[in-house]
Structures are given as structure tokens and as C-alpha cells.
Amino acid sequence: MKLTLIKPRLGHSEDGKYRDKAVMEPLVMAILKALTPDDVEVEFFDDRIEEIKIDEDSDLVAITVETFTAKRAYQIASEYRKRDVKVILGGYHPTHMPMESIEYADSVYIGDAEDKWLEVIEDVKKGKLKQFYHSKNGMSKDCLIPDRSIFKGKKYLPVxxxxxxxxxxxxxxxxxxxxxYNKKYHFKAIDHLIAEIESQPKKLLLFADDNVVMSHKLSKDLFRELIPLKIKWASEADINMANDLELMDLMKESGCIGQLVGFESVEEDSLRAMKKTPNLLKFDSYKEKLEIIKDYGLFIWGAFTIGHDFDTQRSLDSILEFSRIHKFILADFNVLMPYPKTQLYNQLAKENRLLYDGKWWLHPDYRFGKSTFIPAHFSPDELADACYDARLKYFTIGSILKRAFDFKVNMRSLYSIGIYSLLNYLSYNDAIKKQDIILGAPKVEGISLNQ
Ligand code: SF4
Structure with missing residues (x-):
């Protein structure tokens, strides 16, 4: 049996030249490879950085799909199916929209990969692929080491x-x-993760966790075990990490160089309306907490979503000012996106405020960076332009230089200066190039996307 794994790209620019650059190894593909028995031949195409050899034979094509890549994934799936090759789609988007995804595939995998992947392979071998697989969410209880051999020869960032x-x-x-995840939290056995880190050569790691300090106790246990590995790492964490100095000590000692923090807003009303509970605990002390994180020399990458019902242009100006004052290495000023099956999506649908017929991810007129709903205090275009403008202001040479002058973090060492410069360069380029990207590939003959 031959299995083809595919990571789709985001889209293309009007001139057809845009290609994702500076991408990281997609972990889920290495997990699928590790879950696949050795007697199955596996080929992997990363559509972001290489051409898919669509004419090659395969018994099953498995595509990982996010909402932003759904259109491209459906195009690829349709191409394969024209040649009678079976396709299975999995990931966040098919899990949330299985009935939409099944229109473009033979099978839809709902939930995390680990639980049912072997069953999929066995079913393909028997010629009995099911339409839907419902997997229990969670991480493998076994010591599953993602098989990164599939990344060999491909150009990824050295992280x-x-x-x-x-x-x-x-x-x-x-x-x-x-x-x-239905408000649930799953974690890997620490000794399994340590074995995985030791099995790969990279010393600079990104933990792709939704919140690496969700449980302070578990995180401390993990950080203690990371110390002897002498790695450097970054991840995503909530601002309350700063309340626990033992956690911060261990985080630093284990090699942490920075965290992405989802601030979303600097206004309490907005945070309450979006139910951003972690940020509301002792809300007044954002500043104090940020000072603590800086004292540990950790970079902060601030992430914001703009367009909540309390947000105005003034809110966005405050966010920009806040990010500059605290000299975040990077700041994302994202247009709020209603992802399917979220509470926000359902609320906007009920209020008739969704644009692009409620399916922006497939709509031919949607462009990356645009608002996909009618905000309360902006027009959709005003919101998109304001966020793009904030991004440009954050990445002017003057702003980059001003933010660099921070001897606790950004200019703490030559290494810090290097990281600061590289990330600002990459993010600026990414922000400019991605704006107005058209999702999917240029028109693919014979494929209808229902929109
Ligand atoms: S945005 Fe909220 S719910 Fe989502 S991962 Fe962050 S803290 Fe959790």
C-alpha cells in the first residue's frame, strides 16, 4: 500500500507569485508517519514549498486541513479523485465541518490523529474505507516519536x-x-516527550501548545526535565505565568527564550465580552506581569484580535501604543475571524452579520486580511485597513529600532539581537506578502467549490 500525505498551502497572489516561505516542519505529518505501519510506503508533499506530483499512484491521499487551507485542500482532493484515488481529510476544519468536507473527499477523519489512524490504514488495505472516522481527542499514551524522516531534503526553518x-x-x-477540544486539556507523558526531543537534532524548539503553562504543576515537572537537555525553546503561554515565580525560574532555566501571549485586547469590556478569562484575572496588573516576564529576559510576542463589539479605532490605537511601550519583539494585529463552530461564528450568524455567505474560506471574493463579518464600530473594510495599517506602523524601521532598545530583552545579548532582527524581518515580509492573498490555487479546471 502507498500513502500520500499532503500539507496544503494557503493561497496565491493576483500575479500568481506568492508562495509561503520560511515555513516550519508540519508536526502532524510526522505523527501520521509514525502511526503508519512500516509495510506502508509513505510519501509526503508540502504544497507550501514544493509541487505535488499528483500523477503518481497512491492508495490513499491524506490531507491535513485548516480553515484557511480548506479551499486548497478541496482542490487537491478533487484532482486526485478525478483519477479515482481515495482521499481522506482531517484536521480542525473537517472536524468542525465534516458534512462540507465529505463533499470533496471519500472520507473525513474527525478529531486527533492518534486514536483511529491505524483503523484507517487497515480499512484501506481491505478496500473498505469508511466515510467518517470519529476519533477520541488526546495524545498517544504510548511513546510515539513523530517520524521526521519525511522532512528530509525539504527546506524548513531550523526550528x-x-x-x-x-x-x-x-x-x-x-x-x-x-x-x-471542548474545553479539555490533554498532555503527553514527560518521559515520552524527552525521548522525542533527544531523538531529533535541533536545539532550538517551538512547543506547538495552545498554552504551555495550562497546568503550572505539569509545566514545572516538564521544565525540570528539559534543563539537562540544554535546548532553547519558545511557545505560547497565558500572562498569568508571571504570578508563579517558581514556574518562571524553571521556564528560564530550561532554556525558554520567549512566549507568544494572546492579549487580544487591552480593554476590560472587550475581554469580558470575548470571555478571555485568563487575561481578566487581576486585569489591572498587565504592566506588572509584563515587567516580571521582562526581568527574566523573555521575548514577548503579543497577539491581538480586533473587531470585537466593544472595539473602536481608539482601541486599536491603544493596542498599538501598548505593544510599542512594552517593546514586544512582534505583535499581531489580527482582524477577528469567525471560525466555524465557534461561539462567535454562531452569534454572528444569528445576528446576520456574516459576510461571504457565511463561508469565507471558500468564497471566491474573500482575500486574506479582510473582515468576514460586519463589525459593530467599523465597516468591514475600515477594520481590515486599520489592522493592516497598525501592522505597517509596527514594522517601520523607526519602530523596529525603537523597540530594539530594550537591554533587558531585545538587546540582552548578541543572540537576542539576532533573534529580534530575524523575526522582525520575517514577520514584516510575511505581513506584507500575505495581505490580500486569494485562498486556494488559481482556478483549477473542472472543480466547483459550491460558491
Ligand atoms: S484563546 Fe482562550 S480558549 Fe483559546 S487557547 Fe487561548 S485561552 Fe484557551
């Missing part, structure tokens, strides 16, 4: 991707993690 946990206990109204 390894690993994962300690998935999911989150919180219930932010816009968050698809919360709807995917």
Missing part, C-alpha cells in the same frame, strides 16, 4: 516543532481550540 499538550480549559468565544 524543531514539538508538542507537550493540546487544548485549553478556557472558553474564549472566538477560539477554535476551545470548540475542537
Amino acid at each position: 524543531g516543532l514539538v508538542q507537550f499538550s493540546r487544548g485549553c480549559y478556557f472558553d474564549c468565544n472566538f477560539c477554535s481550540v476551545s470548540s475542537f
Whole structure:
């Protein structure tokens, strides 16, 4: 049997030249490879950086799908199916939209990969692939080491991707993690993760966790075990990490260089409306907490979503100012996106405020960076332009230089200066190039996407 794994790209620019650059190894593909028995031949195509050899034979094509890549995934799936090759789609988007995804595939895999992947392979061998597989969410209880051999020869950033946990206990109204994991939190056995880290050569790692400090106790146990490995790492964490100095000590000692923090807003009303509970605990002390994180020399990458019902242009100006004052290495000023099956999506649908017929991810007129709903205090275009403008302002040479002058973090060492410069360069380029991208590939003959 031959299995073809595919990671789809986001889209293309009007001139057809845009291609994702500076991408990281997609961990889920290495997990699928590790879950697949050795007697199955596996080929992997990363559509972001290489051409898919669509004419090659395969017994099953498995495509990982996010909402932003759904259109491209459906195009690829349709191409294979024209040649009678079976296709299975999995990931966040098919899990949330199985009835949509099945229109473009032979099978839809709902939930995390680990639980039912072997059953999929066995069914293909017997010629009995089912239409739907419902997997229990969670990480493998066995010591499953993702098989990264499939990345050999492909050009990725020199950063390894690993994962300690998935999911989150919180219930932010816009968050698809919360709807995917139903407010549950799953984690890997620490000794399994340590074995995985030791099995790969990279010393700079990104933990692809939704919140690496969801459980302070578990995180401390993990960080203690990371110390002897002498790695450097970054991840995503909530601001309350700063309340626990033992956690911060261990985080630093284990090689952490920075965290992405989802601030979303700097206004309490907005945070309450979106149910961003972790940020509301002692809300007044954002500043104090940020100072603590800086004292540990950790980079902060601030992430914001703009367009919540309390948000105005003034809110966005405050966010920009806040990010500059605290000299975040990077800041994302994202247009709030209603992902399917989130509370936000359902609320906007009920209020008739969704644009693009409610399916922006498939709509031919949608462009990356646009608002896909009618905001309360902006027009959709005003919101998109304001966020793009904030991004441009954050990445002017003057702003980059001003933010660099931070001797606790950004200019703490030559290494810090290098990371700061590289990330600002990559993010600026990414922000500019991605804006107005058309999702999917240029028109593919014979494929209708129902829109
Ligand atoms: S805290 Fe973060 S991961 Fe958790 S529900 Fe909110 S946005 Fe999602």
C-alpha cells in the first residue's frame, strides 16, 4: 500500500507569485508517519514549498486541513479523485465541518490523529474505507516519536516543532481550540516527550501548545526535565505565568527564550465580552506581569484580535501604543475571524452579520486580511485597513529600532539581537506578502467549490 500525505498551502497572489516561505516542519505529518505501519510506503508533499506530483499512484491521499487551507485542500482532493484515488481529510476544519468536507473527499477523519489512524490504514488495505472516522481527542499514551524522516531534503526553518499538550480549559468565544477540544486539556507523558526531543537534532524548539503553562504543576515537572537537555525553546503561554515565580525560574532555566501571549485586547469590556478569562484575572496588573516576564529576559510576542463589539479605532490605537511601550519583539494585529463552530461564528450568524455567505474560506471574493463579518464600530473594510495599517506602523524601521532598545530583552545579548532582527524581518515580509492573498490555487479546471 502507498500513502500520500499532503500539507496544503494557503493561497496565491493576483500575479500568481506568492508562495509561503520560511515555513516550519508540519508536526502532524510526522505523527501520521509514525502511526503508519512500516509495510506502508509513505510519501509526503508540502504544497507550501514544493509541487505535488499528483500523477503518481497512491492508495490513499491524506490531507491535513485548516480553515484557511480548506479551499486548497478541496482542490487537491478533487484532482486526485478525478483519477479515482481515495482521499481522506482531517484536521480542525473537517472536524468542525465534516458534512462540507465529505463533499470533496471519500472520507473525513474527525478529531486527533492518534486514536483511529491505524483503523484507517487497515480499512484501506481491505478496500473498505469508511466515510467518517470519529476519533477520541488526546495524545498517544504510548511513546510515539513523530517520524521526521519525511522532512528530509525539504527546506524548513531550523526550528524543531514539538508538542507537550493540546487544548485549553478556557472558553474564549472566538477560539477554535476551545470548540475542537471542548474545553479539555490533554498532555503527553514527560518521559515520552524527552525521548522525542533527544531523538531529533535541533536545539532550538517551538512547543506547538495552545498554552504551555495550562497546568503550572505539569509545566514545572516538564521544565525540570528539559534543563539537562540544554535546548532553547519558545511557545505560547497565558500572562498569568508571571504570578508563579517558581514556574518562571524553571521556564528560564530550561532554556525558554520567549512566549507568544494572546492579549487580544487591552480593554476590560472587550475581554469580558470575548470571555478571555485568563487575561481578566487581576486585569489591572498587565504592566506588572509584563515587567516580571521582562526581568527574566523573555521575548514577548503579543497577539491581538480586533473587531470585537466593544472595539473602536481608539482601541486599536491603544493596542498599538501598548505593544510599542512594552517593546514586544512582534505583535499581531489580527482582524477577528469567525471560525466555524465557534461561539462567535454562531452569534454572528444569528445576528446576520456574516459576510461571504457565511463561508469565507471558500468564497471566491474573500482575500486574506479582510473582515468576514460586519463589525459593530467599523465597516468591514475600515477594520481590515486599520489592522493592516497598525501592522505597517509596527514594522517601520523607526519602530523596529525603537523597540530594539530594550537591554533587558531585545538587546540582552548578541543572540537576542539576532533573534529580534530575524523575526522582525520575517514577520514584516510575511505581513506584507500575505495581505490580500486569494485562498486556494488559481482556478483549477473542472472543480466547483459550491460558491
Ligand atoms: S485561552 Fe487561548 S487557547 Fe484557551 S480558549 Fe482562550 S484563546 Fe483559546
